[in-house]
Every structure is written in structure tokens, then in C-alpha cells.
Amino acid sequence: MEIDFQLDEVLLNAFTDSILNYFQEAIDMDFEMGTPYLSREDILSDYIGIIGVSGNKKGYVIIASNRSALEKIVKCVFDVDPEDDLVTDMAGELVNTIAGNTRKYFGHEFVISAPIVISGKFESLRFPKGIPIFVIPIRFDNEMIQLIIGLE
Amino acid sequence: MENVLIVDDSKLMRTAIQKMVERLGLTVVGVAVDGVEAIEKYKELKPDIVTLDLTMPELDGEKCILEMMKYKSDSKIIVVSALKDDKTRNELIEKGAFAYIPKPLREESLREILNQITGAEV
Numbered sequence: 001m002e003i004d005f006q007l008d009e010v011l012l013n014a015f016t017d018s019i020l021n022y023f024q025e026a027i028d029m030d031f032e033m034g035t036p037y038l039s040r041e042d043i044l045s046d047y048i049g050i051i052g053v054s055g056n057k058k059g060y061v062i063i064a065s066n067r068s069a070l071e072k073i074v075k076c077v078f079d080v081d082p083e084d085d086l087v088t089d090m091a092g093e094l095v096n097t098i099a100g101n102t103r104k105y106f107g108h109e110f111v112i113s114a115p116i117v118i119s120g121k122f123e124s125l126r127f128p129k130g131i132p133i134f135v136i137p138i139r140f141d142n143e144m145i146q147l148i149i150g151l152e
Numbered sequence: 153m154e155n156v157l158i159v160d161d162s163k164l165m166r167t168a169i170q171k172m173v174e175r176l177g178l179t180v181v182g183v184a185v186d187g188v189e190a191i192e193k194y195k196e197l198k199p200d201i202v203t204l205d206l207t208m209p210e211l212d213g214e215k216c217i218l219e220m221m222k223y224k225s226d227s228k229i230i231v232v233s234a235l236k237d238d239k240t241r242n243e244l245i246e247k248g249a250f251a252y253i254p255k256p257l258r259e260e261s262l263r264e265i266l267n268q269i270t271g272a273e274v
């Protein structure tokens with residue numbers, strides 16, 4: 001696979017900035033963003049929040065997280081009890097905010113869908129063929145969530 | 153006392169915004185989970201203030217603003233959205249939104265806008 005490093009740097013900068021913004025503004029906890037890496041492995045997690053992207057970019061942006069990480073974010077950001085449906089919504093809310101905030105970089109033609117949240121497994125084959133799929137690990141309070149970006 | 157209608161397809165956001173609005177001393181008269189329900193509740197409840205999500209099933213927030221403005225144009229619509237770009241904000245203000253708050257939503261941002269609307273320290 002040929003990788004356009006310049007294009008990918010712009011893409012990754014937009015998403016890392018968006019993650020930083022979310023964790024600094026909304027979550028009052030220390031966090032660490034790991035180095036992005038390429039992966040086409042299937043995503044297996046308690047909660048998978050998916051945003052479809054169309055317009056000037058096409059593909060998916062995904063958050064994969066276990067339940068305890070989302071429960072901590074629900075309590076910290078919204079100060080509400082982490083009931084089942086609120087934890088599910090948190091996965092959608094997180095990926096929606098991180099993807100939506102990148103419009104600052106990608107402009108008005110970067111169109112995102114309403115988030116859908118599934119439990120279990122997302123097959124990476126659903127990503128458009130021939131594009132790099134990046135994973136950005138985010139660690140906080142002994143938890144790890146992953147942002148997965150597959151956009152052409 | 154200003155009455156508030158909360159429109160968001162996420163129960164998490166509806167719950168969080170309702171708590172914020174009530175902490176600020178305003179009354180939540182209704183909630184809606186999509187654009188179609190939002191228009192129905194808007195006509196029925198005639199709220200002074202609406203908090204409105206943009207990306208929703210059925211009828212999106214942008215179309216909701218146009219419908220709401222046709223029916224009753226003096227409500228103050230506060231758009232709460234993850235879509236963070238100036239063009240989106242400017243277009244929504246042009247269509248009739250009173251304010252645009254980018255997510256992640258912070259209570260201070262909502263309080264500032266509500267203070268402008270009510271003319272009081274809430």
C-alpha cells in the first residue's frame with residue numbers, strides 16, 4: 001500500500017488536535033495519547049461508536065472502548081449515573097464530537113452521519129479498500145480507548 | 153421565567169442539558185428526540201428557548217430552525233453541535249439561530265448564552 005505521508009500528517013494532526021481539545025476541555029483527568037499506528041485488524045470491544053463520513057472525505061471514524069472507560073467519562077463530563085443507555089450514548093457522543101470538531105480543518109464539505117453504536121466486533125474489511133487505517137490509542141486512569149480512522 | 157425545550161437524539165445529552173438548565177434556574181417544558189418530534193413539541197409548547205442538536209435522524213437541526221422560525225420566530229434557538237466550523241455557525245445564525253455552542257458542551261458556555269437571553273445572572 002502506498003501511503004501519502006503529507007496527506008496523512010494533515011489528517012492525523014486534525015484528529016489528534018480534536019482529541020486533545022476534548023480531553024482538555026471536557027474531561028478533568030490526566031491522559032496520554034499514544035503514537036498512531038496502522039492496523040487492519042478487526043476491532044473487538046465492548047462498545048464501538050461509528051461515524052460515517054461523506055463529502056470531501058469518505059470512510060469511517062470509530063471509537064472502540066470498554067465499558068469502564070465510558071462509565072468514567074460519563075461521570076466526569078456529565079456528572080450523571082452511568083446507566084446502560086447513557087454509556088452507549090457516550091460512545092456515540094465521543095466519536096461525534098471528535099469527528100465533528102475536525103471540520104475546523106476539513107471544512108464545511110466534511111459531512112458526518114449521526115453516530116451508531118454497536119457492541120462486539122467491527123470488521124475492518126468494511127473500510128474502503130486501499131486506504132490506510134490509523135489507530136490512535138488514548139490512555140487515562142488505567143483505561144484505554146482507541147480512535148480508528150479510515151478515510152480517503 | 154423562560155421555558156426551555158431540549159432537542160437531541162442522545163439521551164445522554166438530553167439528560168446533561170436538562171440538569172444544566174435546571175441548575176441555572178430555568179424550567180424544562182419538554183424534550184424531543186428527533187426533528188419531527190421537535191417541531192410538534194415546539195408548536196405545542198411554544199418555548200422561549202430551544203437547545204437544538206444538528207445531526208439527528210428524520211429531520212436535521214438546520215431544517216428544524218427553518219420550520220420553527222416559520223411558525224414562531226421569537227424563540228431563541230441555541231444550537232449545540234460537534235460541527236466546529238465558522239461557515240456552519242454563520243449559516244445557522246443567518247437562518248435564525250440565536251447562538252451556536254460547539255461541543256464538548258460546557259456549562260459555562262450555556263450559562264453565558266442564557267444570561268444574554270434572560271438579561272439576568274442565571
